[in-house]
Amino acid sequence: MDKIKVLLVDDHPVVREGLRTMLSIASDIDVVAEAGDGLEAIDKVSEYQPHVVLMDLRMPNLDGLEATRYIKNHSPSTSVIVLTMYDSDACIVDAARAGADGYLLKDASRELLINTIRAVSSGGTLIKTHSLRETMLSLSETTGEVKEKLAITTTSDKLTRREHDVLRLLVQGRTNRAIAQALFISEDTAKKHVQSIILKLGVSDRTQAAVEAVRTGLVEPFPSQKA
Secondary structure, three states, rough: OOOOEEEEEEOOHHHHHHHHHHHHHOOOOOOOOEEEOHHHHHHHHHHHHEEEEOOOOOOOOOOHHHHHHHHHHHHHOOEEEEEEEEHHHHHHHHHHHHHOOOEEEEOOOHHHHHHHHHHOOOOOOOHHHHHHHHHHHHHHHHHOOOHHHHHHHHHHHHHOOOHHHHHHHHHHHOOOOHHHHHHOHHHHHHHHHHHHHHHHHHOOOOOHHHHHHHHOOOOOOOOOOOO
């Protein structure tokens, strides 16, 4: 099985060294390159074609948000996990809007980091559940009480009934495989539905599709999970 190629992006060499050490125990993960800022990250993505980028937010020259936005627009198959010390709703919202596939704090455990890399490399969106929910609610609330009903209806009409089913699962952060299992369809069919949804919503990736779906009222933010 091919290894998951990972690019480490952080302006502190000691952080990158620590991440490389943490990931070294995972036999299916290969750190192929490092970058010290957003501009270098963009160059390294072009050169090494990593499957996953671990992206810091605050960096010189070009910050992590702008670098993430550029990478997702120009290399949509590359997954980006924001790895930062900032645990605020605003940062999570900004990361989701930029197209991030995951959001973790730098004190995350080795197990969580590795599992998140594996999840997003398989096509999933893994922003920790309560944070993703808060992000969706925040974006939904910013639209105000009055929504553009006509625009929402027009967008909704573009989607088939099956695509609506897929979109609801997409908002929950399900992978293509999980969507396929839930709807009793093949993984390839699920992938095609996701691609169609992305095109019809006019966004660049599955994360932005989920955000747009909640923002426009196509899908309600999923409820809090009870312990």
